[in-house]
Amino acid sequence: MKTAIIGAGITGLTCAHKLHRQGNEVLVLESQERVGGVIQTELNDGFLVEHGPNSLLLDEIDLSNYFDELGLTNQITKANPHSRKRFIVRDSNLLALPLSPLSLLTTRAFSFAAKLRLLREFSIPSLENPESLSVASFFKQRLGEEIFTYAGDPFVSGVYAGDPEKLSASHAFPRMLELEQKHGSILKGFIKKARARQKDPDAPKRQLINFQDGMESLPKVLMEKIRKENIHTGISLNNITRDNNTWKIAWDDTNGESCEDTFERLIITVPAHAIPGLPFHFDSSDALQPLAKIPHPPIACAALGFRRTQVKHPLDGFGVLVPSSEGKNLLGAIFASTLFPGRAPDDHVLIQCFLGGARNPAIGQLETGDLLEILLPELSRMLGIYGSPVFVDVKKWAKSIPQCNLGHERFLEALEAVENKNPGLTFAGSYRNGVSVGQCIRAGWAAAQIQEQS
Ligand SMILES: Cc1cc2nc3c(=O)[nH]c(=O)nc-3n(C[C@H](O)[C@H](O)[C@H](O)COP(=O)(O)OP(=O)(O)OC[C@H]3O[C@@H](n4cnc5c(N)ncnc54)[C@H](O)[C@@H]3O)c2cc1C
Secondary structure, three states: OEEEEEOOEHHHHHHHHHHHHOOOEEEEEOOOOOOEOOOOEEEEOOEEEEOOOOOEEEOOHHHHHHHHHOOOHHHEEEOOHHHHOEEEEEOOEEEEOOOOHHHHHHOOOOOHHHHHHHHHHHHOOOOOOHHHOEHHHHHHHHHOHHHHHHHHHHHHHHHHOOOOOOEEHHHHOHHHHHHHHHHOOHHHHHHHHHHHHHHOOOOOOOEEEEEOOOOOHHHHHHHHHHOHHHEEOOOEEEEEEEEOOEEEEEEEOOOOOEEEEEEOEEEEOOOHHHHHHOOEEOOOHHHHHHHHHOOOOOEEEEEEEEEHHHEOOOOOOOEEEOOHHHOOOEEEEEOHHHHOOOOOOOOEEEEEEEEEOOOOOOHHHOOHHHHHHHHHHHHHHHHOEOOOOOEEEEEEEOOOOOOOEOOOHHHHHHHHHHHHHOOOEEEOOHHHHOOOHHHHHHHHHHHHHHHHHO
């Protein structure tokens, strides 16, 4: 079985690796000179910066077994236990979110009325027509207005950089909705799930991880396993046609030379916004044009290094999320040098700041100088920072995370219809199976599986 995979992000690479390991012939075609897609790590002046994902949630045994198989286990770095603590901003003050029922009683993050309202969640029956609800509407109805404002809204920003009034609850947080529908309450569902996990001797401890040399270790190891000759980077696709149940692909290689080959299977793992621009010439490919409408708001990620003595706040947590009601420019910041060891030189700290997103797309596109002019005074007030950063590295993503807003199912249906009409064709990626790195890895495996079965 000969398979072409378009895109060498984590979805494409894990798919290619699985097929390659099973003895299939694979060719990965990637337009960038490097592999990994949005997974990008850079070491500069002793600061180890993640331009894309900062961590990966190890939640099931399948992922730990996979890293073991890839020989990555001894490179795994676990998140500092302090990082369980997460801050939000309320009335311009940093407040820690509660980590236990006891700390819920004492926290200043929520008013007494909001805490009482939260407890009522246990007795509110499952919501009707949950698939029609936005994330905001779902959280507000379940948890109350104030908990949504100070916990739900910033949480959505942290995961999707999205607009909770537009995001679809069933597409953005399907597991949470499932718990609510099954147990009649999100809180009951979480408690039952946690108990079941405690009883399961095989369930790994849920933990955030990274690798000693950063997230990019993962695509680098996958590239070695798939072998370089099976991955062509820096290519430009010219034509994708279907001919006698095979896929004919024409492209220019990195030196501008024309290439052409025929494949029995074709797996598309480029981001959703790039699908309509692919040079498809086959039955029903026009049906893919609406995918251009899936929003991917711009995000600016500013990695800032300071001497430890410049920052008053102990940075004793994962980071801080800023509710939209606070009217700030910052969406949130990760205390990167607290989260994982070796991210900053001795006596220095690294803070990774996020701006833009659906909340304020214009800021995500600002020039670095203008961006810092907005960011530095705000961050300095928030964390008690004196003086200028000793290190700055800004990465701008013009199109970042796909937003599965209300009505997202029409895009999924279009993809399914095109796949059904064209056996041997599969689309996989964060717009379809969840945006986290873990979900993309599983999407890559699943796409390989479909190919195997067809
Ligand atoms: C700033 C940021 C922070 C994030 N933080 C986290 C986090 O902390 N934890 C977490 O779990 N997830 C995080 N995510 C989400 C997660 O990183 C992504 O959802 C995931 O890595 C996407 O992988 P992918 O392979 O599906 O897509 P991509 O990584 O986008 O890969 C797609 C590939 O297709 C290639 N391509 C595009 N067009 C063409 C073409 N015409 N021809 C050939 N190739 C093409 C691209 O160059 C790219 O290499 C973050 C995402 C962003 C943007």
